[in-house]
Amino acid sequence: MKSVTGDGQDLAEVQRAHWQSTYGAHPGMYGEEPSAPAVHAAAVFRATGARDVLELGAGHGRDALYFARKGFTVQATDFSATGLEQLRRGALAQGMAGQVTTAVHDVRKALPLPDGSVDAVFGHMLLCMALSTKEIRGLVGEIRRVLRPGGTFVYTVRHTGDAHYGTGTAHGDDIYEHGGFAVHFFPRALVDALADGWSLEEVHAFEEGDLPRRLWRVTQTLPR
Template structure:
């Protein structure tokens, strides 16, 4: 009984998937074409570590995946929005980067269809702080560890409890609050430290 998912968690997850699909449909390339600052930092860290392959989780319409490809990495991008990935594929073709990028529709709540120890680096910008329970976040971290090669790097960003919106909006429990249709899990320091168990944490920056 303890392993069964809360039915409310599934309802929230399904609602979020539909919301993101509609958002990407109504606002193509909603985040623009310039890479995020975390992606710029990650590219430098990945290159310094000698990485060649990057798995991006929650890639959206692909501004960071395209950036990684332009920097010479082979990129596999995942997102639970098929609409967003279609936009990414189109942009990759237009940019001449289609040979460096592959995509898979994937919900981070499910195991990755990626072989063990097969990627050099993983990048997840604002994915793990979506409408995921703490248990689901831990499972996702375990799966990321599974697919990373020995010594591989994970760079991820999340919204935290210092955020002005933490504790406001619709309370879904487990640190998840919904604002304007978007549900966010706000991370505290204890959660960050617990997720780092079994990992070598290189640095934590306020973002």
């Protein structure tokens, strides 16, 4: 079941419009430095011998460009065309245009990639966007489909220990909205369920930002 706003609108579509306008008003809003989870993920991916990375929810590209600088070939997706245009300009400016490809994509739909076609997948706070539990499960199934055997998936999510959990505008299914941004807060049981059939390597708790936001960084791998 899709989450909806109080006036019956599809919450994910409302969020798409909100992110489009936010990226338009604040180009490069997260800066040029990579996120700490991306730095960690790059080291994990390198250790496993990965060469190509799929980033979901790449936004304006600070992490995608970092992966490219580290020598990976990067496929970056986001549902904001505005954010991805900023990413493409950044790749061109950094001489990385040949290593980074982009695609506007809604993760509620099947990933536009063949089976077993990527070595690693990264998503920083993408899974905890305005997605229902059913949609999140479907997305992880798609990630499993496109990963090669032995492939690694690193993702981060805000969890139910976060100060914003249970406050703001409630949309059901552990989704709460603050300042126009809707977040699906993860209980630990959901992390464990999403790792069914995978090897769950790590669930690392960390904090980010001024609130601070409380997150888990999850690393899981497919069997070979």
